[in-house]
Amino acid sequence: MSNSAKATHVKVAVIYYSATGTVATLAKEIADTAEKAGAEVRLRRARELAPQSAIDSNPAWAANARETADIPEAAPDDIDWADAAFLGTPTRYGNVASQLKQYLDALGPLWAEGRLADKVYSGFTSSATPHGGQESTLLALYHSACHFGGIIVPPGYTDASKFEDGNPYGTSHTDAQGRQPVDGTALKAARVQAERVVRLTRALNAGLAEE
DSSP, X not given: OOHHHHHHOOEEEEEXXXXXXXXXXXXXXXXXXXXXXXXXXXXXXOOOOSOHHHHHTSHHHHHHHHHTTTSOBOOHHHHHHOSEEEEEEEEETTEEOHHHHHHHHTTHHHHHTTTTTTOEEEEEEEESSTTSSHHHHHHHHHXXXXXXXXXXXXXXXXXXXXXXXXXXXXXXXXXXXXTSOOOHHHHHHHHXXXXXXXXXXXXXXXXXXXX
C-alpha cells in the first residue's frame, strides 16, 4: 500500500455492549455505514458480565445473546488497531454499563504507552425513557476519550436530520422498555454519525501523514 493510500485508509472499531438488542442494532448500522463509506471495520461486543440466570430471566436479553453470539468479543487489540472507535452502551443510571466500562478499564497498558491517543472517538447509547440519561451517559463515555488523548467527534447538528432525533452528543434511541424498536430516525442518526466520523478520520490521517 502506498503512503497516500495508507493516509486515506480508515480503520474503524465499533465496540459496544447491548443487553436486549437496541444498542446492537445501532452498532450494526454504524458498522455497515462505515464500511460503505470505505472504512475497514471491526464490529465487536463487550464481554457479558451478568450471570446466565439474569440473562435467562429476560426473554429479550436471552434472544439478543443468541443472535449476537457470532460477533467476536472486544479485545484491547481492536481499539489499538483502529484509527476511529465507536463506543456504544445502554445507559445505566445515567452512566456507562459495567460491561463496556470493564473493557475500557482494561485498556490501561495501551493508555500507558500512549497508544490510545490521537484516535477519533464517538459514542452511541439507548435508554428506556426520553430523559433516562442518554446525554449524561455519552458525556461520561467521553471522559475516557479525554484521558486517552483522543479526538471526540460528535454528530452535532451537522445534518438536518439531527433536529429530528435531537441529540448532538451521539446517536441515541428510547426503546420504552422494549416496546419501541429502533426506528428510522435513530438509524438515520447512526448513518450521519458514521459517515461524519469516517470522513473526518480520513482527513486526520491525511494531515498526519504530511507532518
